[in-house]
Amino acid sequence: MTNQTIKLGAGLRQDCDTIQATSAGRLRLSKPNKYWVESSQKRYIPSVEDTVLGVVVDTKPDNFLVDIKGPNLAFLPVLAFEGGTRRNIPKFEIGTLIYARVVKANSIMNPELSCMDATGKAAEFGHLKDGYMFDTSTGLSRMLLSSSTCPVLEALGKKLSFEIAVGLNGRVW
Secondary structure: OOOOOOOOOOOOOEEEEEEEEEEOOOOEEEEEOOOEEOOOOOHHHHHHEEEEEEEEEEEEOOOEEEOOOOOOOOOEEEOOOOOOOOOOOOOOOOOEEEEEEEEEOOEEEEEEEEEEOOOOOOOOOEEEOOOOEEEOHHHHHHHHHHOOOOOOHHHHHHHHHOOOOOOOOEOOO
C-alpha cells in the first residue's frame, strides 16, 4: 500500500514501516483504509468515532461525567447536543442512559463524547428513555453492529416491533 494513507485502530501499531498486531483477534477493514483488530475483551478501550452507551454518574456546570465501561469516565459537554446553547442546557439525573459518539480519545486523558453526528445533527444520539439495558462482551456488540442481519433480532422483529441501540463498549439497550 505505497503512497496511501491508512488509519490504524485498536490492536495495531506502526513501527517504522511495518505494522504489528498488539492483540489477538480478527483483522477488520472499513473504507477508506481504516484497519483494526477486533477482539473480545472485558474492558472497553475508547476509540474515536465509536458509538457507546453511557450512564451519567455526575453533573457539572459545563459537562456530564459518563461511565462508558472504560478505564476513565468520559466527559459529555453540555453544548454537545443539537441546538445546545448556554440557555438550552439538557437536564440529566444521575443514572440517565445516553447514546453518544466518542469524539476525542487517548490513553492519558478522559474521553470526550458528543450526542451529535459529524454534521451537527442529533441523528439517533441522545437520552434513551424506558427500555432495558444489559452488558455484553465487546466482541458480541461488535458482531451485532458489523453483521447486516442478526438471526435472533430478525426472528424477534417478526413477533414484535422494537428499537435497539448497541454500543461498542459492550452495552445494549
